[in-house]
Amino acid sequence: MVHTCVVTGCRNRRTPGTGLSFYRFPRDPDRKQRWIEAVNREGWIPNDGSRLCSIHFISGKQVKNPRSPDYAPSVFTTAPLSPEMKEPGALEILDKQEDRVEAANALLFLQGQGSSAVVERLQEERPEEREQEAIVEESGSSSLSTDNEDDDESVSDSKKGKFDAAVNFEDILKALKKENQALRESVEKMSLSENFLRNDAEKVKFYTGLPNYFVLETVMWLLAPHMDGMKNVRLSKFQQLLLTLMRLRLDLRNQDLAYRFGVKVGIVTRTVHQMVNIMSSTLVPTAVFWPSRAELRKNLPAALRTSHPDCAVIIDCFTVPFEEPVSRGNQQHQQQKRAAATSQAAGTSHNVLKYLIGVAPQGVVTFVSRGVLGNVSDKTLAEGCGFLCKLLPGDIVLASRNLDIADSVAARGALFKIACSYQGETCGSSEASPPADSSSELQSVPRHVERVISMVKRRYAMLTGPVESPFTTASERTSNLSTFDKIVQVACALNNLCISAAPLE
Structure with a gap:
């Protein structure tokens, strides 16, 4: 049986050497209705012999992924084709299809950029849903391959329903926020700040020489009012004190401290001299008498x-x-x-x-x-x-x-x-x-x-x-x-x- 495209003005037929594919209307009622609306023939109802050619899809083929622009036909000429117009050659059709494929891939990338990472994470957390991936199948040039795709259409539609049900963006957002908070806490613990030494007396002894964090906090409380005049936007007051104590305690070179705190060597040198002057005028009279x-x-x-x-x-x-x-x-x-x-x-x-x-x-x-x-x-x-x-x-x-x-x-x-x-x-x-x-x-x-x-x-x-x-x-x-x-x-x-x-x- 020779199939002809049902689109008004399209005279494409299934003939050897055309390289076109002809698709049967979907069995899924919703998708079938979208195809009928796209064809735009008033009062027309497709039958079992109705076919739609592949030239009406951006990529040159139908795609069963509901997020794809080729889930329904969208390419239609604005005027009927002239009867005298010759059917395009195979090479011309292939060139047009390649351009459409590139455009479709770009659209798919933009649509899937925000959800691909989420889908992968969801599949890792739910192994039983891994088989629910979106399937993109290419239609064959023969009627046999077209019929096989139509037979699998109901299976793909059922998987599509499962996939939509599986993606719960609220749960994914909560999981990402929780992971983000854990990563922030981990980074803060590794940085040279209060949380790096709090509740860890061994670290306090190693880096400052003081017996515990309470004593270090007391020293910070005593020196803080005198540090207001120190202009250092890169280091907090606590980091300036910690840097100075590490210089005295471990005798680290200024270049080493610059690497550790992520500042320039000049900032380290200036900070040590300023902090030593403040501690000499404030701490020494209090502790050495x-x-x-x-x-x-x-x-x-x-x-x-x-x-x-x-x-x-x-x-x-x-x-x-x-x-x-x-x-x-x-x-x-x-x-x-x-x-x-x-x-x-x-x-x-x-x-x-x-x-x-x-x-x-x-x-x-x-x-x-x-x-x-x-x-x-x-x-x-x-x-x-x-x-x-x-x-x-x-x-x-x-x-x-x-x-x-x-x-x-x-x-x-x-x-x-x-x-x-x-x-x-x-x-x-x-x-x-x-x-x-x-x-x-x-x-x-x-x-x-x-x-x-x-x-x-x-x-x-x-x-x-x-x-x-x-x-x-x-x-x-x-x-x-x-x-x-x-x-x-x-x-x-x-x-x-x-x-x-x-x-x-």
């Missing part, structure tokens, strides 16, 4: 309660190497050159900064001097740093070795004593020391301040050196303290916020 005599006696450890009830402080000196000679003005620079030449002739090291530290018997740091060149004697350092002004008449100053300051201490009405390092060792001082100085109770005293210094350096690795040259210059014109001097004081203040590192009990 000379206690009253009543407070000292109230909390005096048992090791000194009977032998030295008036012990006010245990002192010692420590050094930190630096990379280049310190520059604190032309006059001091010339003095440093002369001192360096003298120390080289004497065979001593001059590329170090020397500090005097005072530790209360309870194990907290109560005094830290500014750094001076390492070739300066202990006596010169002690007499020039303001330590002697802290002493009261009757105070006892203990040390593990002779610092040659007994006369200077005595001038303040206090007493300087050298505690024995080992039992049976002779104890020396400016005056004869009582035999009790060599008792076993005082054997831990010389190691007491050493343990505190070791703990501070271990807790804040930047104090082990070598110090970079930018930190050794005076940070302010009105102050003779370098940035590193302030860093040492800040490290001691932070150390005092922790549990005593070396109690004498």
Whole structure:
């Protein structure tokens, strides 16, 4: 039987070599009605022999996917074809079909762009619905292949109904929102912010040296009002504090911190210097101070309660190497050159900064001097740093070795004593020391301040050196303290916020 297209004005027939396909009207009532409306023949009803040619579809074939523009015919000529018009050749038909296929693919891409990912996710979550994919079948050029497609039409329509029922966009939207929230929380936990350290004391200890997040939060609360003048749009106040503590704690290079926080090296350098200045003026006076005599006696450890009830402080000196000679003005620079030449002739090291530290018997740091060149004697350092002004008449100053300051201490009405390092060792001082100085109770005293210094350096690795040259210059014109001097004081203040590192009990 020879089929002719039912569209008014279309004279296409099924003949060998045309390359056209002819489709039977669908069995599905809704789709069939859409085809009848597209043909637009008033009062006409198709029968079993009615056929529609493939030229009336954009892609040149019918598509059973309800989202496709070729689900119903849509290509019709505006005027009837002339009887004298020749039937187009096979090559011309193929070229037109390729253009229509490209246009159909573009439409399908635009329509499916927003739903393809959703469909894939739905199929992963519901394996039993995987067989409900949209099927796009190509019609054959013969009547046999066309009839086979018509036979499968009812099956495709039933699958289409299942697919529409399976897609619940509200559930998919809820799942995507939940996943988005989980991803945000995961990213925030990995970023260097409050949530990165909250409820994790081990992280707080590793990155800041402080015992827990509560202490870190307290430090942040104390410093926050003084950070309002710091203009840094890339880092929050907490991140600026964390960056500075990581610099002191882990001695990370500025470039490393810039990578970690996603900022430029200049921002890291400026942030560290500004935060050290704020912590030096705010935190140090609060945490590093000379206690009253009543407070000292109230909390005096048992090791000194009977032998030295008036012990006010245990002192010692420590050094930190630096990379280049310190520059604190032309006059001091010339003095440093002369001192360096003298120390080289004497065979001593001059590329170090020397500090005097005072530790209360309870194990907290109560005094830290500014750094001076390492070739300066202990006596010169002690007499020039303001330590002697802290002493009261009757105070006892203990040390593990002779610092040659007994006369200077005595001038303040206090007493300087050298505690024995080992039992049976002779104890020396400016005056004869009582035999009790060599008792076993005082054997831990010389190691007491050493343990505190070791703990501070271990807790804040930047104090082990070598110090970079930018930190050794005076940070302010009105102050003779370098940035590193302030860093040492800040490290001691932070150390005092922790549990005593070396109690004498």
